[in-house]
Amino acid sequence: MGALDGLSLTHEHGKSRVRVCRVWREGNMHYMAEWSVNVSLVSDVEDAFTKGDNRGIVATDTCKNTVYVVAKQCKERCSAEEYAIKLAQHFLKNYSHVSEVTVAITEKPWVRATVEGQPHKHGYQLAVAKHTVEVSLPRSGPLKLVSGVADLTVAKTTQSGFSDFYQDQYTTLGSVSERMLATSIRSTWTYSRLPSDMTATFEGIKTTLAETLYGPPDKGVFSPSVQATLFHMAKAVLAKYPEVALVHLNMPNIHFLPVKLPFVKFEDDVFVATDEPHGTIQATLRREEVPRSRY
Numbered sequence: 001m002g003a004l005d006g007l008s009l010t011h012e013h014g015k016s017r018v019r020v021c022r023v024w025r026e027g028n029m030h031y032m033a034e035w036s037v038n039v040s041l042v043s044d045v046e047d048a049f050t051k052g053d054n055r056g057i058v059a060t061d062t063c064k065n066t067v068y069v070v071a072k073q074c075k076e077r078c079s080a081e082e083y084a085i086k087l088a089q090h091f092l093k094n095y096s097h098v099s100e101v102t103v104a105i106t107e108k109p110w111v112r113a114t115v116e117g118q119p120h121k122h123g124y125q126l127a128v129a130k131h132t133v134e135v136s137l138p139r140s141g142p143l144k145l146v147s148g149v150a151d152l153t154v155a156k157t158t159q160s161g162f163s164d165f166y167q168d169q170y171t172t173l174g175s176v177s178e179r180m181l182a183t184s185i186r187s188t189w190t191y192s193r194l195p196s197d198m199t200a201t202f203e204g205i206k207t208t209l210a211e212t213l214y215g216p217p218d219k220g221v222f223s224p225s226v227q228a229t230l231f232h233m234a235k236a237v238l239a240k241y242p243e244v245a246l247v248h249l250n251m252p253n254i255h256f257l258p259v260k261l262p263f264v265k266f267e268d269d270v271f272v273a274t275d276e277p278h279g280t281i282q283a284t285l286r287r288e289e290v291p292r293s294r295y
């Protein structure tokens with residue numbers, strides 16, 4: 001019997017939260033991207049775990065250095081998705097004993113500043129909603145690309161209600177046809193084919209999610225529950241983006257509670273703002289033809 005004594009070992013290693021900023025200079029117009037990068041390698045290094053033999057290990061420090069090397073090699077402005085794919089490919093190309101690479105990136109939302117109504121050549125401001133990317137690249141088998149958005153926090157002050165829910169002896173919540181709705185959207189979507197412009201597709205999906213929640217600018221759209229709104233948002237993304245195979249949405253219900261005091265009449269105007277506890281609502285919507293085994 002070997003070192004595993006009849007047991008089975010699965011393992012991976014890499015480096016997490018490697019922070020890199022890439023600046024591209026196109027004349028005096030500059031472009032910046034800031035990424036926090038996680039790299040994870042599945043490789044034939046069982047002996048390191050079972051025998052203390054490190055000869056096959058691509059050091060996690062090397063993984064960290066490679067993040068910077070591949071950023072340098074991206075001579076042309078690129079999306080986080082394109083960079084993640086290039087980084088994953090680097091590991092498969094350079095290390096024959098690596099069988100699968102996962103690269104996960106969170107991009108900080110730096111946006112170009114506007115000064116005197118003009119886009120600034122090199123001034124940026126940090127927004128809130130983050131861009132996320134996860135690439136899984138096996139040596140044999142298709143690349144999987146999951147993009148997403150996190151901390152896309154939105155609210156509307158009307159056009160939301162919640163009624164006719166299950167009632168029992170523990171229920172105290174009353175039905176309402178008027179309330180505030182607020183959530184911090186975390187969404188990921190899986191591509192069945194790569195879009196030609198990944199940055200534009202990311203921006204488009206982010207906008208589709210928020211705009212479906214708000215509805216038209218003058219009237220909005222009524223939300224009977226976070227669940228129903230979540231479903232409409234995911235459906236809108238699948239309808240608009242044929243290259244998306246499935247959408248996952250996580251939408252906490254952030255409560256704004258009516259202030260009801262004997263001496264203050266509540267007229268949908270003064271609320272207790274909270275962030276916890278919050279409702280937890282999530283769902284995945286996939287095209288029927290998408291095999292579950294693939295995604």
Ligand SMILES: O=c1[nH]c(=O)c2[nH]c(=O)[nH]c2[nH]1
Pocket residue numbers: 162173224225226227253279
């Ligand atoms: O939109 C809602 N969905 C729920 O599941 C729920 N539960 C709750 O207490 N309030 C709400 N609101």
